[in-house]
Amino acid sequence: MSSLVLAASAGNVLTWVVWFGAALACVASGIAVVSFSNPFYSALALIGNLASLAVLYLLLSAEFVAAAQVLVYAGAVMVMFLFVIAYLGGRADAPWAGGPSLHRFAAVGAAVAILVEVLVVLGLKAGGELSHPARISGDFGSPAEIGRLFLTDHLLAFEITSVVLLIAAVGGVVLGSHARRLQAEEAGLE
Amino acid sequence: MKGPDVTWYLGVAAFMFATGALGVLLRRSPLIVLLSLELMLNGANLALIAFSRLHGGGAGQIFALSVMAVAASEVVVGLGLIVAMARRNLTLDVDKLTWLRG
Numbered sequence: 001m002s003s004l005v006l007a008a009s010a011g012n013v014l015t016w017v018v019w020f021g022a023a024l025a026c027v028a029s030g031i032a033v034v035s036f037s038n039p040f041y042s043a044l045a046l047i048g049n050l051a052s053l054a055v056l057y058l059l060l061s062a063e064f065v066a067a068a069q070v071l072v073y074a075g076a077v078m079v080m081f082l083f084v085i086a087y088l089g090g091r092a093d094a095p096w097a098g099g100p101s102l103h104r105f106a107a108v109g110a111a112v113a114i115l116v117e118v119l120v121v122l123g124l125k126a127g128g129e130l131s132h133p134a135r136i137s138g139d140f141g142s143p144a145e146i147g148r149l150f151l152t153d154h155l156l157a158f159e160i161t162s163v164v165l166l167i168a169a170v171g172g173v174v175l176g177s178h179a180r181r182l183q184a185e186e187a188g189l190e
Numbered sequence: 191m192k193g194p195d196v197t198w199y200l201g202v203a204a205f206m207f208a209t210g211a212l213g214v215l216l217r218r219s220p221l222i223v224l225l226s227l228e229l230m231l232n233g234a235n236l237a238l239i240a241f242s243r244l245h246g247g248g249a250g251q252i253f254a255l256s257v258m259a260v261a262a263s264e265v266v267v268g269l270g271l272i273v274a275m276a277r278r279n280l281t282l283d284v285d286k287l288t289w290l291r292g
Binding site for chain 2: 016026050080081098133168
């Protein structure tokens with residue numbers, strides 16, 4: 001019996017250690033995204049951020065979302081970002097170029113205000129309802145469960161998502177071909 | 191639930207959202223503004239999934255997946271706009287793109 005308790009507390013400590021590593025990586029790479037002056041490094045930091053977020057999703061037993069995060073975000077979306085950054089070159093402003101200004105102070109003040117507001121609310125609510133998570137079954141967050149929810153309770157969200165993706169694809173094609181036509185017209189005029 | 195409370199996850203989510211907001215407000219390169227926007231969306235996603243775990247319902251995860259689809263669409267259109275701006279030799283600086291102002 002005591003070995004069971006010991007094993008349970010060891011699992012608890014291990015979860016804390018994994019959480020701490022993932023959360024630290026999340027926070028550090030988030031700061032790196034905002035503070036690098038080269039957008040290429042920012043995009044690489046965002047990939048690290050998305051990967052450590054996937055670890056946090058796994059700790060929250062959202063296996064399918066964690067897999068989708070790595071495949072869709074860290075895979076597809078960030079590859080597109082890196083392509084565009086490679087195409088445009090790594091030119092960007094340094095985050096603090098030009099010295100302090102009213103605009104800078106206002107930006108930092110707004111961000112700090114958001115953070116403090118949320119942390120104060122969390123501090124007031126901590127220990128109460130937030131510390132009593134519901135009991136979940138083994139298939140919570142599994143692909144089968146997510147698929148069942150998508151095709152029964154949340155069918156409308158599923159269909160709207162597909163329409164949004166279709167519109168975005170059409171928009172991307174229209175933007176690309178429009179830019180090409182403009183370029184051809186300008187080349188013809190000169 | 192082993193390990194940290196949902197509160198700790200929500201703290202990380204709040205920090206990511208605030209960092210992303212700082213990037214959107216502070217940086218002038220539209221590429222980095224888009225990257226910071228992704229950071230904000232992912233902070234919101236982490237909060238959604240934490241609450242999904244707290245209440246034991248799958249709706250939060252469904253919402254998070256929909257947010258991912260919207261984020262992918264936003265990146266497609268945003269990057270398309272940035273490439274179109276670069277092709278017309280406009281400066282990639284969100285403070286200097288003022289020629290649509292009436």
